[in-house]
Amino acid sequence: MPIEQRVVSRQKIGARGSAAPEAVPTAPPAPAGRPRRRLLLVVVLVLVLAVAGAAAWFLLGRDAEVPEAPVAEPAPVAGEVVQVDPISINLADGRYLRLGLGLQLTADAHGAPDPSRALDLAISLYSGRTVGEVSDPTTRDALKTQLAEQLAHAYEGEVMDVYLTNYVTQ
Structure with missing residues (x-):
């Protein structure tokens, strides 16, 4: 959708005068790529965490996280x-x-x-x-x-x- 801009001035169209037209402050245009950057940042962050988790699982092994319970000796007969x-x-x-x-x-x-x-x-x-x-x-x-x-x-x-x-x- 195109953005329409209007210029409002105190001078009438076609009137000649020495006064320069005043600049009307306009809102800065919203950057079009900002939502895409956030989405890209979230996707990259999720991928980095997934790769780090997989590397830790493979390098440290599953047994490093959960220590084995000591095996109790059976009671003597x-x-x-x-x-x-x-x-x-x-x-x-x-x-x-x-x-x-x-x-x-x-x-x-x-x-x-x-x-x-x-x-x-x-x-x-x-x-x-x-x-x-x-x-x-x-x-x-x-x-x-x-x-x-x-x-x-x-x-x-x-x-x-x-x-x-x-x-x-x-």
């Missing part, structure tokens, strides 16, 4: 229980503890383990404690849990738990 003969452990103040153990083995344990390591760990853990400490149920459970962890480490995973079969203080 319980095997037989090996009875350890009760022993007397010296406590503080001339008292003693009679302690009998049952070692819960895993199903893949290779034969009955030597109970001497279990007895040594029990003596180290319980000896020198007071009767009040070993008689308190919460302390007794904490000591049993600590002994079970030490036994699992000492027997390299062949012992999964420990049972207190004899527990007498005097």
